Amino acid sequence: MNPLPPKHLLAGIPPMPALPAAAAARLTGFLTEMEAQSASLIGYPCSQDFDYSEFAPLLRFSLNNVGDPFAESNYRENTFAFEREVIAFFQKHLRAPVGETWGYTTAGGTEGNLYGLYLARELYPDGVVYYSEHTHYSAAKIVRVLGARSIMIRGRADGEIDYDDLRETLKIHRDVPPIMLANIGTTMHGAVDDLKKIHALLKELAIARFYIHADAALSGMILPWVDDPQPFGFDAGIDSISVSGHKLIGSPMPCGVALARRSHVDRVARSVEYVGCMDTTIAGSRNAFSPLILWSAIQRRGEAGFRQRVADCLAVADYAIAKFKEAGIRAWRHRNANTVVIPRPGPAALKRWQIAPSHDIAHIITMPHVTRAMIDAVVADVAQSLNQPKEASR
Ligand SMILES: Cc1ncc(COP(=O)(O)O)c(C=O)c1O
Structure with a gap:
């Protein structure tokens, strides 16, 4: 990208004041600290293997994707054209019929x-x-925000929903339409709720009015690239899906993609004169860099690149399981998941490797920046922490 003359020279407006020396030094220190931190991230599903510095010249513009990316907007410093290509990519790989679905880039999986x-x-x-x-x-937060009634269903020890508890609960509440939030890759276990079983249950109970949302934060960008995916997309009868962009793809800022059946979106769309387009998204002003980031990753890696990326992550996950086992530590993963579940290590190992615990388990997630050398070091630290007496290790 050719650098343009500074924007203020074109417009004849004064430049921004320079960053004071102390502030610049603080930023340099922060950069060094982030370099160190990123080398030890193994507990959260955030890829660290990217460099999008090509977009630095665009940091001089007030880019904003306010409104519907598929409509025209009064505000033209937007990246709608890139966003539409990103959505088309996700539609293809999440098996969403193009004419019947719609989507936009979000601030992340939660949105x-x-x-x-x-x-x-x-x-x-x-x-x-x-x-x-x-x-x-x-x-839980979202149902509170929406003021929606909700019921938590028991989970199996391996992270999948307990289908018996789901059946019994649905049976009692057959007079109201169920809105299923299905996990396509749970946070702690990487478990995928069985959409086929959920559909079969609804059919068995003769429930015709229902909605299925898939939370596919991490696995939504894993399952399209494996040979034998669990059902996960629109072809498995979902109504909407959420995938994070900063997880498997990798992004310097949190982002994601939401896709939904167009008929559901049309129900909420409102025309807004102020921005001159349809208001179909949750946020008004939206990050216009994240579509660029996702677009760039798609251009660079392509379908073959993503397939290889996922295969590599799963191979490192298997390496980790073997190494934990060698060290006498039980470790396992679900099919098509790079989340390796281990016993909860002691605090020093948790802190050093930014590992997320939950009760008596924890996990490491073999994202693309996680090397076999990192795994060796993690296994040694976890083994040492587990061999310490309980009082010292907790
Ligand atoms: C299964 C699942 N859903 C949703 C989220 C939330 O995603 P985000 O942090 O992008 O908002 C996460 C984050 O880890 C997750 O694991």
Whole structure:
């Protein structure tokens, strides 16, 4: 990208004041600190293997994707054209029929979940939201924000929803439409709720009015690239889906994609004169850089690149399991998941590797920046922390 003359020279307006020396030094220190931190991130599903510095010249513009990316807007410093290409990519790989679905880039997985459940609540104002106890904490917050009725369903020890508890609960509430939040990759176990079983249950109970939202924060960009995916997309009968962009793809700022059946979106769309377009999104002003980031990743990697990326992550996950086992530590993962579940390590190992614990388990997630050398070091630290007496290690 050729650098343009500074914007203020073109417009004849004064430049921004320079950054004071002390502030610049603080930023340099922060950069060094972030370099160190990123080398030890193994507990959260954020890829670290990217460099989007090509967009630095665009930091001089007030880019804003306010409004519907598929409509014209009065505000033209936007990246709608890139956003539409990103949505088309996700539609293809999440098996969404193009004419019948719509989407936009979100601030992350949580916003996509909020969007899906918002559409569901508009369709079924008296609907009850069902989600398993292994669901990301955003679900409980979202049902409070929406004022929706919700019921938490028991979860199996391996992270999937307990289908017997779901059946019994649905049976008792057959008079109100269920709004299912299905986990396509739970946060702690990487478990995928079985959409086929959920559909079969609804059929068995003769429930015809229902809505299924898929929370596919991480696995939504894993399952399209494996040979034998669990059902996860629109072809498996979902109404909406949320995927994070900063997880498998990787982004310097949190972002995501929400897709939904167009008929549900049309129900909430309102025309707004101020921005000159349809108001179909949750946020008004929206990040216009994230579509550029996702677009750039798609251009650089392509379908073959993503397939390889996922295969590599899964191979490193298997390497981790083997190494933990060698060290006498039980470790496992679900099919098509790069989330490796381990016993909760002691505090020093948790802190050093930014590992997220939950009760007596924890996980490492083999994102693309996680090397076999990192795994060796993590296994050694976890083993050491588990071998310490309980009082010292907790
Ligand atoms: C299953 C699941 N859903 C939703 C989210 C929330 O995503 P975000 O942090 O992008 O809002 C996460 C985040 O880890 C997650 O694991």
